[in-house]
Each structure stands twice: as C-alpha cells, then as structure tokens.
Amino acid sequence: MPTFTAPTIATIENNERRQQLQQIIDLKTKPRGALGRLESLALQIGMIQGTTRPQIYQPQIRVFAADHGLTKHGTSAYPSAVTAQMVYNFLQGGAAINVFARQHDIELKVVDAGVDADFANSPFKDHPQLLDYKVRYGSRDAMSEPAMSEAECIAALSSGMEVAKGLAGNLLIVGEMGIGNTSAASLLLARLGEMSIADCIGRGTGLDDAGLQHKTTVLTQVLQRHKNAQTPLEVLAALGGLEIAMMAGALIQAASERRILLIDGFIASSALLAADHLAPGVAQYAIFAHHSVEPGHAHLLKLLNAEPLLDMGMRLGEGSGAALAYPLLLSACSFINEMASFSDAGISEQNS
Numbered sequence: 601m602p603t604f605t606a607p608t609i610a611t612i613e614n615n616e617r618r619q620q621l622q623q624i625i626d627l628k629t630k631p632r633g634a635l636g637r638l639e640s641l642a643l644q645i646g647m648i649q650g651t652t653r654p655q656i657y658q659p660q661i662r663v664f665a666a667d668h669g670l671t672k673h674g675t676s677a678y679p680s681a682v683t684a685q686m687v688y689n690f691l692q693g694g695a696a697i698n699v700f701a702r703q704h705d706i707e708l709k710v711v712d713a714g715v716d717a718d719f720a721n722s723p724f725k726d727h728p729q730l731l732d733y734k735v736r737y738g739s740r741d742a743m744s745e746p747a748m749s750e751a752e753c754i755a756a757l758s759s760g761m762e763v764a765k766g767l768a769g770n771l772l773i774v775g776e777m778g779i780g781n782t783s784a785a786s787l788l789l790a791r792l793g794e795m796s797i798a799d800c801i802g803r804g805t806g807l808d809d810a811g812l813q814h815k816t817t818v819l820t821q822v823l824q825r826h827k828n829a830q831t832p833l834e835v836l837a838a839l840g841g842l843e844i845a846m847m848a849g850a851l852i853q854a855a856s857e858r859r860i861l862l863i864d865g866f867i868a869s870s871a872l873l874a875a876d877h878l879a880p881g882v883a884q885y886a887i888f889a890h891h892s893v894e895p896g897h898a899h900l901l902k903l904l905n906a907e908p909l910l911d912m913g914m915r916l917g918e919g920s921g922a923a924l925a926y927p928l929l930l931s932a933c934s935f936i937n938e939m940a941s942f943s944d945a946g947i948s949e950q951n952s
C-alpha cells in the first residue's frame with residue numbers, strides 16, 4: 601500500500617510574541633484599532649515569521665495546471681483544450697496572472713501537473729518558466745474510478761513538495777489552471793467538510809442553469825461512487841485533481857518551512873483544506889486573499905475560520921486574487937516596522 605508521510609508542521613502560537621506584537625500595534629500613532637484588518641494581518645504575519653519585525657521578500661507564484669477526466673460528462677462551460685491553451689498564454693506573458701505578477705514583481709512559474717497536451721514536443725519545451733512534473737495526461741474519470749490512483753496522488757503531492765522546497769523568498773502563492781477543477785474542489789469540500797454537495801457547487805467558468813443542474817447530478821453520482829473514500833489521501837485521490845494534489849503538496853512543504861501561504865480563490869482554498877487534513881497545522885500559515893464568487897468558497901472559508909482580505913467579485917483562479925492582495929501584506933509589514941509610536945512622536949495616548 602503506498603503511503604504519504606507528511607512533515608510535521610510547527611505551531612505558530614506563542615503567547616508572549618502575540619502580546620508583544622499586539623502592544624507594538626496598539627502603541628502606533630493612531631487610535632487603537634484604526635488600521636482595522638491591516639492590524640490583524642500584521643499580527644498574523646509576525647506570528648507566522650516568529651518575529652515582531654515581519655518582512656516579505658522574493659514572493660513566488662507557482663501556477664499548477666492539469667486536466668480532469670470528469671469533464672467528459674459536461675461539468676464545465678469550456679472545453680478541456682483551454683487548459684493547454686492557457687498554459688501557452690501564461691508562457692507568452694498574456695494572462696491576468698502574468699500582468700499582476702509583473703506589476704508586483706512576483707516571480708511566476710507554471711507547473712505542468714497533468715495537462716492533456718505534450719509540451720515536450722512544443723516550441724515551449726525549454727521555456728524557463730515551464731516546470732514539467734506531469735503525472736499523467738489528465739486525471740481519470742471520477743465517475744468510473746478514482747481521479748488518481750493513490751500512487752499517482754502521492755506522486756503529485758511529492759512533486760508539489762519538491763516544487764516548493766527551498767524556494768527563494770518567504771511567501772508562496774499557488775495558482776491553478778484546470779478546466780473542470782471547480783468540480784474537484786466542490787467534491788473535496790463536500791467530503792472533507794461533511795457538507796451537502798448542493799452547498800458546495802457553482803457555475804465555475806460560467807455554466808447556465810441547465811448546466812448547473814447537470815453538474816449537480818454528475819457530482820452527486822461521483823460522491824456516491826466513492827462513498828468509501830474517507831481518509832484524506834483516499835478522498836484527495838478519488839475526488840481531487842492532479843493540480844490540486846500538487847498544490848496541497850506545495851502548501852505542506854512551504855508551511856513546514858514557515859513561509860506565508862497567500863491563498864487565492866475556491867480551488868486554492870480546497871487544496872489548503874486537503875493539505876491541512878494531510879498535515880494538520882498547515883492552515884495556520886494561510887492568509888486568505890479574497891472571497892471568490894464561486895458559492896462553495898463562502899462555506900469553505902467558514903469551515904477554515906478564514907476572513908479574506910478582498911471581495912472583488914472575482915472567480916478567475918490562476919492566483920490572480922492573491923496577487924492583487926499581495927501589496928496589502930507589504931503595507932502591513934511597513935506600518936508595523938516604520939510607523940512612529942506615541943512615545944517616539946511625543947503624542948498623548950488614550951485616557952483609559
């Protein structure tokens with residue numbers, strides 16, 4: 601039986617440091633709490649990094665791409681071929697994530713986790729931004745068998761860990777591209793979160809009402825087909841996807857190295873959920889960038905007790921929402937390191 605042994609994840613909790621950070625924040629020259637969400641953000645970054653002087657440097661984005669066997673049942677508004685086409689777009693610098701990564705100077709690489717296309721025989725085969733970790737040409741059809749065998753799932757998790765191992769910088773964004781992957785994310789949420797599939801499902805790239813109804817029927821059958829998948833590894837293998845498993849591995853590795861995990865939308869959050877089940881404690885390192893329009897995301901955020909930074913009405917994936925939220929993390933570090941305290945500035949503190 602193949603097994604996956606996750607590394608131990610250190611706790612970020614330390615009462616003394618939490619109090620020190622809170623006091624530094626409270627003594628800055630502003631009414632107490634007046635920087636709102638930026639204050640709890642600075643505190644969390646300080647706790648993750650184990651310091652009262654948090655800093656972010658050399659942020660990295662890895663976009664994991666793969667196809668999904670289940671799409672043959674009509675679960676997406678777009679054809680699977682778009683996954684490979686978008687990989688070419690990433691490599692030519694034309695996708696939303698390329699634009700935002702350039703804007704914020706975030707290094708971007710694309711990981712072939714299992715796209716149904718042969719990049720090795722394409723003009724992009726030696727592209728410096730393309731990392732080849734293809735496990736297979738798309739996941740299996742989860743209607744009739746597990747989306748991945750356990751060995752394939754472990755291979756994807758291990759490759760994800762390798763991608764994130766010893767990365768430059770101290771912040772990781774995992775993005776994804778995979779036609780059909782909202783289905784995998786919904787299935788993972790339904791099983792790991794013990795929720796009704798109807799609450800986990802949405803239109804993804806833009807299904808109409810009939811499409812949404814059909815997707816609900818298909819996913820209900822898939823859950824029934826894999827009712828015996830219960831351990832985190834069994835669930836991820838049966839219901840997940842190659843890019844989601846690889847993202848989970850990358851998140852586990854980055855958390856074990858105490859990096860900030862800046863989490864994008866619904867699919868990235870489902871990878872985090874799987875990662876936290878496989879390696880308890882990973883979620884402590886997560887900062888949730890935005891609230892995706894995909895309806896399951898609200899439930900997933902609640903399950904993870906997460907308060908995302910932005911609500912932009914987005915549902916793109918690629919890591920795009922995380923790239924947009926990134927400068928807020930820089931501002932959180934800047935204020936805690938650079939703002940004057942009341943005593944520095946000779947300003948009177950609050951009376952009581």
Ligand SMILES: O=C(O)c1ccc[n+]([C@@H]2O[C@H](COP(=O)([O-])O)[C@@H](O)[C@H]2O)c1
Binds near residue numbers: 678897
């Ligand atoms: O991240 C999100 O919140 C999100 C929500 C809806 C769709 N997506 C993107 O759309 C694709 C999946 O949608 P679908 O309809 O093909 O399952 C995939 O490439 C994702 O990056 C992403």
Ligand SMILES: Cc1cc2nc[nH]c2cc1C
Binds near residue numbers: 678682686805916918
């Ligand atoms: C065009 C397109 C771009 C995407 N980027 C992430 N998911 C996507 C899905 C589609 C369809």
